[in-house]
Amino acid sequence: MNPERILIAEDDVRLAQLMREAFVRRGYEALLLHGGGEVVPAVWRLRPDLLVLDLMLPGADGFEILRHLRPRWTGPILILTARDGDFDQVSGLELGADDYIAKPVATPVLLARVRALLRRSRSGPREAELELGELRITPSAREVRAQGRLLSLSDSEYELLVFLAARAGEVVTREQLFRELRGIEYDGLDRSMDLRVSKLRARLREQLEGRAPIRTVHGRGYLFAVERPPR
Incomplete structure (x- = not known):
């Protein structure tokens, strides 16, 4: 079996090399890029299993790269950057990143996040088809439809929706979401x-005429509430 391929787009040469060495020691194939203009062509050419993306790359920043890659490339993207503001996190996730880590980060934490993303991408959900209100979720095809209409969701949005929908009517805590979807404990x-969750809810509202089945339960977590579709 060929090792999983990780493409690292990072302009800090020393940090990029340290990440590459850490990934290779764990059995991955790791390839380095230092310029933003190289990333999109390299993704199409090399077809990595995961992209580690710095936001502040020369030539093209990470946000521009995300706009070019999504939604045509659906592989997992992990943003690793010194920009740790809420605005940057929201922007990165809304543009299609699957996870966001602020530098500096301990190597075991980085490896755990990478393993979690690859595990999700590799195995995919095994749940049976779900019909909840106006939504029909088909894991075998990774499709979500509303009254027969295909909805457009990123990988991370789809995984979150499936996790919540499979527990419809139950409150799902942040601890559960972090543990199951990111492979880490909630701090x-x-x-x-x-x-x-806010991004997914907004995306559903865009495509369901203002409706979204995900509710916030104050102090506890989130609830997927099944409602009858409008007549």
Whole structure:
């Protein structure tokens, strides 16, 4: 079996080399790029299993790269950057990134996030088809339809929707979401999952005429509430 291929787009040469060495020691194939203009052509040419993307690359920044890659390339994208503001996190996730880590980051944490993203991408959901209100979720095709109309969702949005929908009527805690979807424990402070839920809810509202089945349960978590579709 060929090793999984990770493409690292990072202009800090020393940091990029350290990441490459860490990935190779864990059995991955790791390739380096230092300029933003190289990333999109390299993704089409090399077809990596995962892209580690710095936002501040010379030639083309990470946001521009995300706009070019999504939605045509659906592989997992992990943003690793010194820009740790909420605006940058929201922008990165809304443009299609699957995870966001602020530098500096400990190597075990980076490896855990990468393993979680690759595991999700590699295995895919195994749930049976779900019909909830006006939504029909078909895991075998990774499709979500509303009254027969195909909805456009990124990989991370789809995974989150399936996780919540499979537990419809139950409150899902942040601890569950972090553990199952990101492979880490919730530290009580990280708001990235809240941002991801908000993004999914907004995307559903765009495509369901203002409706979204995901509810916030204050102090507890999130609830997928099944409602009858409008007549």
